Amino acid sequence: MTIAVASGKGGTGKTLIATSLALVLQDAGSVEFLDCDVEEPNAHLFLKPHIEAKEAVEVPVPLVDDAKCTYCGRCAEVCEFNAMAVLKDAVMVFSELCHGCTACWVLCPEEAIRPTGREVGVAESGWSGPIGFHHGWLRVGEAMSPPLIRAVKARARPADFVVIDAPPGTSCPVVESVREADAVVLVTEPTPFGLNDLELAVDMVEALGRRAGIVINRAGIGDGRVNDFCRSRKLPILLEIPFDRRIAEAYSRGEPLVGAFPEYRLRFQELGRALQSMVKP
C-alpha cells in the first residue's frame, strides 16, 4: 500500500506526520520511505538514515546536428514548452525549459536531433533502521523537479508500505509525488490559509482520482471551518493533533513525534489502520 502525505499549504506538518507514520508502520510490515520534496528534503533530519547509494539524475535535452538540420522549424512547432527557437541558420535550445518530452527528436524530419543528458540533481538511498529511505537533492537553481521525483520513486524496493512525504503545494512536483498513491493524507491546520489551500489540494487529489483522508494539525488554534469543509466534502478526518508547543520544540530538535511523545504511537497506529481500511474496505 502506498500512502502519500501532502498538504496544499506548506508547513502544516507533512514531514511530522509522514515520519511518525512510517516509524509506527514498521511494526506492521516492511516500510519504504520516500521524501519527494527534492527542493527541500528534510525527512532525513528525523529518520537519520545511513545513506548507501547515490546517483546523478539527468533529463534528456535535445542536441541539434547543424549538418543535418534544414531549419524547417518543426521542432519549435511541436515543442509545448517553447524550449526551441529556430532562426535562419541556427537552432537555439533553451534546455532549462525542456521537459524531456522527446517530441522534437522523434518528429524531426531530418533526424537531426538526438537526446543528451542534463543533470537535475542527485537521488540517494539508504536505511533508517529497517525502513528503506530514499530522497533527492535538486541542483541549486534547477526548476525541473518531477524527473528527480520520478527517479526517487523508482528507487523504492518492494514493501508492505510505501510512505511518501510530498512537497508543499498543488503543482507539478506534488502531482508527480501523489499520482500513484493508494491513499493521500492531506495535512491541514484549522486556519483560513490552511482551509484555502486544503480546498485546492482536495481538488487536485480528486482530479487525480486518489482517495483522501484529512489530518488536522495544530487543532485548536483556529476555528471549525476546516471540519465543516471536510464534512461537506465527505472527507474523513483521520487524526487531530492539538497545538502543543512541546511538539514544535521536539520537532526543532529533529525528534519524530512518536519518539518524543510515545503516547502518540497508538494514534498513529489507528491512522495506519484507518488508511488500510480506506484502501481495502
Place this chain on the structure above:
Amino acid sequence: MKIAITTSGKDLDAPVDPRLGRAQSFILYDTETAEWSLLDNAQGVNAAHGAGVQAGSALVNAGVEAVLTGNAGPRAFQVLSASKIKVYVGLDGTVREAIEQFKAGNLQAAGGASVGSHFGIGM
C-alpha cells in the same frame, strides 16, 4: 528597413509596451515606405513558459532588423541577438514617438537584457 515596436495598443499612436515576451502586439514598420502592420503576440501572451523565446522567434520570422521596446528579458534578447537583430530598450511614450527617435539616430542598442525573466508577468 523593417523594425518592430512593442505595443499595448493597435496603431502608431498607441503606447509602447514595457514588455517584450509578454507584449500585447508588435507594430511592424518599414522605415523606407512608412507602411506598417500589426502582429499579434498571442503566442507570447498565452505561453505558460518561454514567452520570450516565442516572441523572439516570431520577430525573427517577421524579418525585422531592430526591435524597440520598454524592456527585454534574457531569452527574448538571446533569440534576437543570435539573429543579429538590434534591441533598443527604454522606449516609452507612443509608437510614433519611438519610431521618430529611432530615425533620428538617438537610440543606442542594448548590450543585454534590461530586466530579469518573468518581468512581464510581474514576478
